[in-house]
Amino acid sequence: xxxxxxxxxxxxxxxxxxxxxxxxxxxxxxxxxxxxxxxxxxxxxxxxxxxxxxxxxxxxxxxxxxxxxxxxxxxxxxxxxxxxxxxxxxxxxxxxxxxxxxxxxxxxxxxxxxxxxxxxxxxxxxxxxxxxxxxxxxxxxxxxxxxxxxxxxxxxxxxxxxxxxxxxxxxxxxxxxxxxxxxxxxxxxxxxxxxxxxxxxxxxxxxxxxxxxxxxxxxxxxxxxxxxxxxxxxxxxxxxxxxxxxxxxxxxxxxxxxxxxxxxxxxxxxxxxxxxxxxxxxxxxxxxxxxxxxxxxxxxxxxxxxxxxxxxxxxx
Amino acid sequence: xxxxxxxxxxxxxxxxxxxxxxxxxxxxxxxxxxxxxxxxxxxxxxxxxxxxxxxxxxxxxxxxxxxxxxxxxxxxxxxxxxxxxxxxxxxxxxxxxxxxxxxxxxxxxxxxxxxxxxxxxxxxxxxxxxxxxxxxxxxxxxxxxxxxxxxxxxxxxxxxxxxxxxxxxxxxxxxxxxxxxxxxxxxxxxxxxxxxxxxxxxxxxxxxxxxxxxxxxxxxxxxxxxxxxxxxxxxxxxxxxxxxxxxxxxxxxxxxxxxxxxxxxxxxx
Numbered sequence: 001x002x003x004x005x006x007x008x009x010x011x012x013x014x015x016x017x018x019x020x021x022x023x024x025x026x027x028x029x030x031x032x033x034x035x036x037x038x039x040x041x042x043x044x045x046x047x048x049x050x051x052x053x054x055x056x057x058x059x060x061x062x063x064x065x066x067x068x069x070x071x072x073x074x075x076x077x078x079x080x081x082x083x084x085x086x087x088x089x090x091x092x093x094x095x096x097x098x099x100x101x102x103x104x105x106x107x108x109x110x111x112x113x114x115x116x117x118x119x120x121x122x123x124x125x126x127x128x129x130x131x132x133x134x135x136x137x138x139x140x141x142x143x144x145x146x147x148x149x150x151x152x153x154x155x156x157x158x159x160x161x162x163x164x165x166x167x168x169x170x171x172x173x174x175x176x177x178x179x180x181x182x183x184x185x186x187x188x189x190x191x192x193x194x195x196x197x198x199x200x201x202x203x204x205x206x207x208x209x210x211x212x213x214x215x216x217x218x219x220x221x222x223x224x225x226x227x228x229x230x231x232x233x234x235x236x237x238x239x240x241x242x243x244x245x246x247x248x249x250x251x252x253x254x255x256x257x258x259x260x261x262x263x264x265x266x267x268x269x270x271x272x273x274x275x276x277x278x279x280x281x282x283x284x285x286x287x288x289x290x291x292x293x294x295x296x297x298x299x300x301x302x303x304x305x306x307x308x309x310x311x312x313x314x315x316x
Numbered sequence: 317x318x319x320x321x322x323x324x325x326x327x328x329x330x331x332x333x334x335x336x337x338x339x340x341x342x343x344x345x346x347x348x349x350x351x352x353x354x355x356x357x358x359x360x361x362x363x364x365x366x367x368x369x370x371x372x373x374x375x376x377x378x379x380x381x382x383x384x385x386x387x388x389x390x391x392x393x394x395x396x397x398x399x400x401x402x403x404x405x406x407x408x409x410x411x412x413x414x415x416x417x418x419x420x421x422x423x424x425x426x427x428x429x430x431x432x433x434x435x436x437x438x439x440x441x442x443x444x445x446x447x448x449x450x451x452x453x454x455x456x457x458x459x460x461x462x463x464x465x466x467x468x469x470x471x472x473x474x475x476x477x478x479x480x481x482x483x484x485x486x487x488x489x490x491x492x493x494x495x496x497x498x499x500x501x502x503x504x505x506x507x508x509x510x511x512x513x514x515x516x517x518x519x520x521x522x523x524x525x526x527x528x529x530x531x532x533x534x535x536x537x538x539x540x541x542x543x544x545x546x547x548x549x550x551x552x553x554x555x556x557x558x559x560x561x562x563x564x565x566x567x568x569x570x571x572x573x574x575x576x577x578x579x580x581x582x583x584x585x
Contacts, residue, residue: 039486043403044415046396050456055422058433072439118329121322134571135330141567141574142560143515145533149540149556150340153549159352161339201579256518261541275428282432283522292432299429
């Protein structure tokens, strides 16, 4: 029942293995006609072209735009550092960072605990494993738009299934999407539901990469289940945990369709996400320079956060 | 005993993951006023929500648009991605390592950085309101190149040498010798690319404004947000169901490949 995917080594371990293993390049001496390097450059030319047009130029132009004011139609105006000055005083910008941090503070721990827990259970000898895994994975494949429209109804105050259930077990109704306190946590819970299937799969791959012999050795020493988890499993799946944290962080900074459809950024801007704010500045007000500045700063922020996460997790 | 608890736990979670979908389909097949009474199956079964939906938005046209875009993007990524991946894995040329590290580097770039300039690029190219904006920028990505490169590094050199002795040029070697023995990698890259393209919504919202050119997620989003559904929950859920169905059906048929592809995609990091 186990698919090939779950029997592989940890993806990270595999990657480093393959990078270390050098490609076979014993051509020249065998008398085989060597391909000209022209053909090599022709083969990689699509990438060079794509990179130049859709990555290199945009990154450069983005930096250029941050020093300008432009509404796309009229002339561009050089404004120096005005966009950056505006940005650090922009309460909506700060609010969107705060909102993202709230999202991450709930989403990441929830994601890791549920994904790791379910992966550990699925890693045992279980009947219908394929069914369970398939069920958990289902939300991963559907569009975020579907999930958002669906959960908007589930979260409904008067008629939503979740509040109906809460009333049934005797708990007061919660204003999931209309209460400023609950709105962002609600989105974080929904996002966990949507993504956790992917992380279950990644953790399963990770768990299978921990060598059996370590557990056997620990059994001989009389280690408890908990000790084995702390000293063998956790270090073994460290790369997977890092991957899950990074992917969750990136999805937190990419929130768009969820607040766009469910709340429009409200109530009281508590679900205004970074991308939603960039979208509003760029495509609602046509402040291209300011929106580009925001994109630039957010990108740096993401890279910075991921770097901190890497250092923290590698030190543990 | 312990096993029993595990099974109860698993069933509980399976319910939490599947129930919303069942509820969504049931609600889309019920009368508007009965939606609040739904437990599992439709109440006052009717196709009314769907017939009204077809009358109010061009949802079938958007389905066709999504299929065209996702298919073109997937074909592009498979062809171009395997070309670049092959050269990086099996050719020696000046700058090869530089290009490889460049690709790894671009994978770490957050999309927020290039969103605005890429939109401006589309405006300058005159690609807004055309499929070109949806297809061409997505026709190649770093992730596909890396996966193809990994795969082609594991193929025996003899095979390539033999083909070269037979006088095959590099494109024939790639597409006629290597592709047939690379089906799993092609499926992995194909599924992830198709799914990503099918579900993409931010970029279409930005570059497409003409209703007849909209992809399905975009049209469904505008319909849900734009208030044209007039608070009709049943119709919103019907549109969401229609958007979910093609990919869920594909998933049920190719479940193994979907899960395996995503496990492989862990290589991303």
